[in-house]
Amino acid sequence: MSSFRNILAFSFLLTFLSCAAPQQSSSDTWVQLFNGKDLKDWEIKIKGHPFNRNYGNTFRVADGKLQVNYDQYDDFKEQYGHIFYKQPFSAYLLGVEYRFIGEQVKGGPGWATRNSGAMLHAQPPATMGLDQDFPISLEVQFLGGNGKNDRTTANLCTPGTQVFMNNKLFTPHCINSKSKTYHGDQWVRVEVLVLGDSITHLIDGETVLAYGKTQIGGGNVINFDPNQKKDGQPLKSGYIALQSESHPVEYRKVEILNMEKYMSDPDKLKQILAKEIGAKKMSN
Numbered sequence: 001m002s003s004f005r006n007i008l009a010f011s012f013l014l015t016f017l018s019c020a021a022p023q024q025s026s027s028d029t030w031v032q033l034f035n036g037k038d039l040k041d042w043e044i045k046i047k048g049h050p051f052n053r054n055y056g057n058t059f060r061v062a063d064g065k066l067q068v069n070y071d072q073y074d075d076f077k078e079q080y081g082h083i084f085y086k087q088p089f090s091a092y093l094l095g096v097e098y099r100f101i102g103e104q105v106k107g108g109p110g111w112a113t114r115n116s117g118a119m120l121h122a123q124p125p126a127t128m129g130l131d132q133d134f135p136i137s138l139e140v141q142f143l144g145g146n147g148k149n150d151r152t153t154a155n156l157c158t159p160g161t162q163v164f165m166n167n168k169l170f171t172p173h174c175i176n177s178k179s180k181t182y183h184g185d186q187w188v189r190v191e192v193l194v195l196g197d198s199i200t201h202l203i204d205g206e207t208v209l210a211y212g213k214t215q216i217g218g219g220n221v222i223n224f225d226p227n228q229k230k231d232g233q234p235l236k237s238g239y240i241a242l243q244s245e246s247h248p249v250e251y252r253k254v255e256i257l258n259m260e261k262y263m264s265d266p267d268k269l270k271q272i273l274a275k276e277i278g279a280k281k282m283s284n
Helices: 001-011 266-276
Strands: 040-048 061-062 065-068 081-085 091-100 115-122 137-142 155-157 161-165 168-172 187-197 196-202 208-215 240-244 251-256
Touching: 065 240, 081 115, 081 187, 091 115, 115 187, 155 208, 168 196, 240 251
Parallel strands: none
Antiparallel strands: 040 081, 061 065, 065 251, 081 240, 091 187, 091 251, 115 137, 115 240, 137 155, 161 168, 161 208, 187 196, 196 208
16 A cells, blocks of 8 residues: 555645646557447446346447437336446546436436446446446446536445545545536546555546545445455455446546556656646547
């Protein structure tokens, strides 16, 4: 953990905002997890349906965007779903550009209005129970504003997991970040720095939430295989997934800068992060 703390402390001190496009070598290139054409590199698990059954064509590609849509649902019926990238990761910078669209499907819970997220260090999708609602994972929660009230995004929720914050075990299910509110259908870019069991949520290069010592534990997940939930086990790697929680949402970017090979070279890691975090500017 000491190296992780040093890296995160360094990142907090840097000014990440830059108007210049990042200058990348061929070995340090952002990789597009979503190719803008199809879902061939993704796997799907929806509550109540077998692995890789895309019920109601929930997850689809339209106009070059990965969409989560419910136009073939009569009622949501707690059919929470997730779409997983095909391989696990342990150390990376993740960039996600999303926006909420349309109206929530009939039967969606009130708390899920303009609510979605990216799951980190998730269990393999094939190991989820038929009626399991969420993968054991760490959720970077995406929330859209209602046009009136403050509502932060890039929050943290913990289905079947726990984290440490300020050197204390954090046991509540969710905690808000310190982001601003994003109303309407505007695009939002969230970046997440994952270094094993230390994770930082960022918007525009600014830290909005940070935590560490990520581990399996707690509740807030049902119908799971007990063999997959070994409470107290450190959680340092896993799959990346996007949610379907009853409100339509679309993604135009899901990209990653893999940092695994630099975990033993802190100086190089700091150099890359100083250049890349917050360097990609949003345009709506």
